[in-house]
Amino acid sequence: MRPHAKANLPDLDELAASARRAGRRAVVSGRWLAETVVDVAPRLPVRDADRLSAQYDGLTGDDLARELVRSAGRVSGGIAATTGGIIAAQELTVAGLILIPFELAAETALVVATEVKLAAELHHVAGRPLPGAPHQRAGAALVAWMSGRAVPANRVVATVRGDMLGRAGRQELREVLRRRFARNLTTLAPMLTGAAAAGYLNRRATLDIGGRLAIDLGLDRRSGWGANSRAPSGR
Numbered sequence: 001m002r003p004h005a006k007a008n009l010p011d012l013d014e015l016a017a018s019a020r021r022a023g024r025r026a027v028v029s030g031r032w033l034a035e036t037v038v039d040v041a042p043r044l045p046v047r048d049a050d051r052l053s054a055q056y057d058g059l060t061g062d063d064l065a066r067e068l069v070r071s072a073g074r075v076s077g078g079i080a081a082t083t084g085g086i087i088a089a090q091e092l093t094v095a096g097l098i099l100i101p102f103e104l105a106a107e108t109a110l111v112v113a114t115e116v117k118l119a120a121e122l123h124h125v126a127g128r129p130l131p132g133a134p135h136q137r138a139g140a141a142l143v144a145w146m147s148g149r150a151v152p153a154n155r156v157v158a159t160v161r162g163d164m165l166g167r168a169g170r171q172e173l174r175e176v177l178r179r180r181f182a183r184n185l186t187t188l189a190p191m192l193t194g195a196a197a198a199g200y201l202n203r204r205a206t207l208d209i210g211g212r213l214a215i216d217l218g219l220d221r222r223s224g225w226g227a228n229s230r231a232p233s234g235r
Contacts, residue, residue: 009075009113010040012082015106027105030178034170036109037116037177041138044113046120048129065125065219069210072118076111077203080184108181111202112145118210119144126217128153143169146176148209150216180205 018036019027026032053060056067120141123130130137130151140151184198 009044009117010110012079012103012106012110015109016102019102019105019109024101027101027181028178030174030181033105033109033112033177033181034174037112037142037173038138038170040109040113041116041142042134044117044120044138046117046137046141047124049124049127052121052125061125062219065122065214065217068118068121068125069207069214072114072210073203073207075114076206077199079107079110079114080198080202082107104184105181107198107202108177108184111206112177112180115206115209116141116145118206119213122210122213122217122219123151126150126219128217139169142173144213145209146173148212148216150213 015036019032022032047055049060049064052064052068056064059067116138120130120137123141123144128150130140132140144151183201
C-alpha cells in the first residue's frame with residue numbers, strides 16, 4: 001500500500017491564518033514565505049531509506065526514487081486543487097479577493113515544504129542522508145531545493161553547506177519564494193480552470209526539482225528526468 005505523502009505536513013488553514021496575521025506586505029514581499037519555510041523545514045517528517053522502502057512495497061534505488069517523486073507531484077497538484085476549492089467557495093466577492101493572496105501564500109509554503117521533504121528523502125534513497133542537527137539538515141535540504149543540486153557526499157562539506165543558509169541565503173530564498181508565489185497567482189483564474197492550471201504547474205515544478213535531484217544523486221539516469229529542465233522549481 002502506498003503512503004499518503006501529505007500526512008504530517010503543515011495544515012493549509014493554519015498557514016493561511018499565519019499569513020493573514022503577518023499581513024499583505026510580508027506575504028507579497030516573500031518575507032513571510034521565507035520565514036515560514038525556514039521554520040517548518042526542520043520539523044518535516046523525513047523518512048529514511050528503510051522506512052521509505054517499507055512504505056513503497058519494498059522498492060529501492062531508482063524504482064523507489066521514481067515513485068517518491070511521482071507521489072510528491074501528486075501531493076503538490078492536490079494542494080492546488082484544495083486551494084482552488086477554497087477560492088471558488090468564496091465566489092470572488094470583494095471580501096474573498098482580500099483573502100485570496102493569503103490562501104495562495106499558504107499553498108506556496110505547503111508545496112515548497114513537500115519539495116524540501118522530497119529533497120531530503122531522495123538523499124536517503126541515494127544512501128547519502130543529510131548530516132548534522134535538524135536545522136543543519138533542513139538548511140542543506142533548502143539549499144538543494146533552491147539549486148536543484150545534491151548536497152556534497154563529503155560529510156564536512158555537506159555540513160558546511162547546511163550552514164550556508166545565512167543572511168545571503170535567506171535573501172535568495174525570499175526572492176525565489178516571492179517569484180514562486182507570483183507564479184501561483186494562476187490560481188486566480190476563473191473557477192476550476194484556475195485550480196487545474198495551478199495543480200498542473202505545481203505538479204510539474206515538483207517533478208522537475210525531484211528529477212533534477214535524482215539525476216544529480218545518481219538515481220535513475222536513464223529516465224530522462226531533467227533533460228528539458230530549465231531552472232529549479234522555486235525559480
